[in-house]
Amino acid sequence: MGQIVEEGSNPTMNDRFPDDEILIERAQKGDESAFDTLVRKHEARAYQYAYRLTRNAEEAADVVSEAFVRAFNALQNFKGQSAFTTWLYRILTNCFLDVRKRDRNRPTVPLESPFRTDEGELERQVADTADTPHEEAERSERERRIEAAVATLPEYQRAMIVMYHGEMMSYEDIAAALDLPIGTVKSRLNRARLSLREILKKNEELFRL
Amino acid sequence: MNQDKARDFFSAYYEGNLDAGLRQTVEQKLRTDAALQAEYRAFEETMEDLGTLKFDRVVVPASLSEKIANRLREDRLKRQEPASRGVRIWVRSLGFAALAAVAVIGAVMSMRSSGGASVAGTVPQFNAPDQMSFLMRGTQVELSYKPSSARVIDVAVGPSMQRQTVQAGQKLLSPLVNPNAHAVVFNVQIEGEKSGSTLFVPGTEKSDTLTGQGKVSDFLLAFADHYRLPVLVSSGDLNKPVTWDFGADEPLDAAKAALGDMGFVIEQKIDGLVGVSDH
Numbered sequence: 001m002g003q004i005v006e007e008g009s010n011p012t013m014n015d016r017f018p019d020d021e022i023l024i025e026r027a028q029k030g031d032e033s034a035f036d037t038l039v040r041k042h043e044a045r046a047y048q049y050a051y052r053l054t055r056n057a058e059e060a061a062d063v064v065s066e067a068f069v070r071a072f073n074a075l076q077n078f079k080g081q082s083a084f085t086t087w088l089y090r091i092l093t094n095c096f097l098d099v100r101k102r103d104r105n106r107p108t109v110p111l112e113s114p115f116r117t118d119e120g121e122l123e124r125q126v127a128d129t130a131d132t133p134h135e136e137a138e139r140s141e142r143e144r145r146i147e148a149a150v151a152t153l154p155e156y157q158r159a160m161i162v163m164y165h166g167e168m169m170s171y172e173d174i175a176a177a178l179d180l181p182i183g184t185v186k187s188r189l190n191r192a193r194l195s196l197r198e199i200l201k202k203n204e205e206l207f208r209l
Numbered sequence: 210m211n212q213d214k215a216r217d218f219f220s221a222y223y224e225g226n227l228d229a230g231l232r233q234t235v236e237q238k239l240r241t242d243a244a245l246q247a248e249y250r251a252f253e254e255t256m257e258d259l260g261t262l263k264f265d266r267v268v269v270p271a272s273l274s275e276k277i278a279n280r281l282r283e284d285r286l287k288r289q290e291p292a293s294r295g296v297r298i299w300v301r302s303l304g305f306a307a308l309a310a311v312a313v314i315g316a317v318m319s320m321r322s323s324g325g326a327s328v329a330g331t332v333p334q335f336n337a338p339d340q341m342s343f344l345m346r347g348t349q350v351e352l353s354y355k356p357s358s359a360r361v362i363d364v365a366v367g368p369s370m371q372r373q374t375v376q377a378g379q380k381l382l383s384p385l386v387n388p389n390a391h392a393v394v395f396n397v398q399i400e401g402e403k404s405g406s407t408l409f410v411p412g413t414e415k416s417d418t419l420t421g422q423g424k425v426s427d428f429l430l431a432f433a434d435h436y437r438l439p440v441l442v443s444s445g446d447l448n449k450p451v452t453w454d455f456g457a458d459e460p461l462d463a464a465k466a467a468l469g470d471m472g473f474v475i476e477q478k479i480d481g482l483v484g485v486s487d488h
Contacts, residue, residue: 065277
């Protein structure tokens with residue numbers, strides 16, 4: 001059975017697991033099972049982010065696996081100056097960028113494609129709204145277009161848009177995750193939004209033809 | 210303020226994060242530049258779309274945990290290899306022979322009903338049911354195990370492992386043979402038991418090296434090869450650093466000199482092996 005990450009939920013908030021600080025301290029002392037627990041605690045959230053970046057289940061799983069390996073190998077360098085999740089976002093983003101650099105020609109899964117899971121294909125799921133069917137259809141169409149536009153942004157801009165608008169991270173968290181000054185994050189995110197606007201404008205022109 | 214500069218402030222203006230002076234400048238520019246005003250309206254629309262966008266619900270594949278675990282395991286193995294180069298060398302040289310040595314369990318295992326006639330004439334006596342014993346056979350070791358209920362036993366040499374189920378009332382007899390030049394480690398584990406047994410079995414060649422340093426496990430390999438004695442470790446941290454000197458004629462004296470101060474107990478076991486434990 002696959003696990004569905006609900007919109008707006010925080011998959012890391014799970015009372016079953018000890019605090020990250022405790023697990024990290026144990027893992028840094030060589031307790032590999034503590035790191036395995038960290039993985040279990042954060043893998044769903046990590047996958048959600050990776051999937052939103054890659055829009056490809058296999059590639060997202062590759063990114064997440066590679067990110068946890070890198071995190072394990074760099075754990076001794078983690079000094080707790082930021083939250084573990086923030087650090088993990090940085091590693092995930094770097095893995096995503098590296099994978100894309102290595103595999104530039106990998107085809108992108110069309111947005112219209114159904115999700116593929118171990119259980120088979122799933123219909124694309126959209127959260128319920130109180131809109132009328134017509135409004136809902138219009139919204140869905142608009143969402144599809146904007147998601148398609150996000151998917152065509154350059155990787156780094158896409159990561160910023162997904163972090164801020166998808167993962168609901170603050171400017172401060174993104175700055176910490178990408179090791180950038182907040183001012184740089186704001187200006188780059190502004191450029192990403194302007195790029196998105198340009199892509200949407202071009203797509204709208206295409207639809208009119 | 211030109212158009213490019215004004216665009217740089219679109220997000221901050223939209224979010225109300227500009228100071229009063231800059232805000233007035235941007236507003237002035239928008240009022241007087243119709244094209245830029247249209248751009249800003251489109252930008253506002255994009256921001257609203259992003260704000261209400263429900264990113265897809267993400268289905269986490271059931272295989273994700275396993276995939277991550279496999280990648281971590283691969284990486285851990287890779288990292289362990291260079292750290293234990295000495296061990297890797299013997300594992301590599303062991304090659305097919307290691308597999309053959311462990312496979313012996315299945316091939317020559319002698320099973321007999323409890324109370325039946327002994328198939329092998331060298332069957333050691335068991336002190337209690339379920340007790341595993343090891344008997345010295347020259348420089349090699351024979352494993353003997355007779356469980357009171359069906360149990361699974363794993364014997365591993367390096368990356369090779371042999372698994373065998375032993376039924377209640379049956380007796381497992383298996384030589385643990387090391388046909389290689391240098392000592393190897395056999396790990397014997399009964400499924401469900403917390404701890405297993407680790408045996409250092411000498412190779413075919415005697416080592417004349419008298420001194421060395423490394424981990425306790427390195428010491429025990431060197432010890433087995435130098436004194437031509439198998440060692441049975443029942444407990445203790447084999448990763449502790451140690452230095453050794455085999456100048457002593459008596460093997461136990463040499464082992465005690467190296468490990469005695471580290472809390473290890475060294476003993477000559479009744480079955481001929483050298484026993485090492487930390488209690």
